[in-house]
Amino acid sequence: MTKSPYNFVSDERFQQLRSWLITHGYNTDSLTPLSADAGFRRYFRLQTDSGTLVAVDAPPEYEDTKTFLNVARRLSMTGLNTPDIHCYNLEKGFMLLSDLGSVHLQDIATPGNIELAKPLYADALHSLIKMQGNTTTDGLPVYSAQFLRQELDLFPEWYLQKHLQYNCCADTSSQLQSCFDLCIDSAQEQPSVFVHRDYHCRNLMIQSNNDIAIIDFQGAMAGPITYDLVSLLRDAYVEWPETFIEPMLKEHYQSLQTTQKKTSLTTTVSGSTTSALHANNAKTSMATYRRWFDLMGLQRHLKILGIFCRLHYRDGKSHYLDNIPLVLKHIKTVCLNYPEFSALHDLLMQNPQYATGKTR
Secondary structure: OOOOOOOOOOOHHHHHHHHHHHHOOOOOOOOEEOOOOOOOOEEEEEEEOOEEEEEEEOOOOOOOHHHHHHHHHHHHHHOOOOOOEEEEEOOOOEEEEEOOOOOEHHHHOOHHHHHHHHHHHHHHHHHHHHHHHHOOOOOOOEOOHHHHHHHHOHHHHHHHHHHOOOOOOHHHHHHHHHHHHHHHHHHHHOOEEEEOOOOOOOOEEEOOOOOEEEOOOOOOEEEEOOHHHHHHHOOOOOOOOHHHHHHHHHHHHHHHHHHHHHOOOOOOOOOOOOOOOOOOOOOOOHHHHHHHHHHHHHHHHHHHHHHHHHHHHOOOOHHHHHHHHHHHHHHHHHHHHOHHHHHHHHHHOOOHHHHHOOOO
16 A cells, blocks of 8 residues: 655654554555644545545644534434544544545535536535524533624734734724624524534535535534524635525525424523524514624624634634635625624725725
8 A cells, every 4th residue: 555645754643643543453554634624623534445534633732522523413413414433532632534525515516607506505505404403502502692702802803903903992992892792682682503603615515416514513502593504605715696695595584484483482592402493483574584694794704804814823824814805895795784884894994905895
């Protein structure tokens, strides 16, 4: 068998991973790297007599393997397509998973081929509805107002101050916090469901039968029903026209109406129950739902600006900066449609990248 080009003789964790795999009976000569993600995890493909598997190095001081395993079991019980877990070591932060391939939704479903994209995104939407309606949230962290604000605070810290070298005066900071309050209040109004938190084109894998498989779900929480939907449809990595988004938005809204007719639970983000979906008895209007969706997107995209800049300055992952123009465009769309965000719009208009609205 050909020796791996990824030997990493001086990489202690890589050598530990190899030793761990060997103790489980695997020949590690074929171990080759796969792309890393925005966290500290590393992935390696392992060739076996019966096919390929994926070995995961998740340093325990940075990554929570126990939570990954917990969420994987929840999603598997819901009937969703997720990696099978062959073995793991919690202390070391090692896992061996089934190989879901290398084809992401982003690789096939592109705005240049919308007809091909439609059935794939329809499958992703149906998987999302199934995940939200059937996956238990018991014991998961809650998307609280405090947590939402912590995420939003990444925007002034890393994007405004670190990236743009812009320090907000007291008035601007107050206006910014008022905008944050609107986003948080909107999120808190929503039914609480299982939230993947990164349900987008790079974390959805296309299988040989064109089914969707879900990865990178270890950050799951109980939170707003539109969070994962806006992650999918107003993606930070790909731009879809409103004519593509609108039918799926309406289908998701109809699924909410169906659920609201079936449940007598009260909306909450402060606790959990055996039901995955908490919904109001009163029917949610499409106008309210659309506002939820738009403001949830604004919260997520402001957070993402901070995260992309943090990945660049702190972690040396500068390629994420390439996606900032599209994220700014998403933010601008919401600001222009909701006058209550005029202060945020005026602040960002000082940035030519935002003002021009160019995505490249």
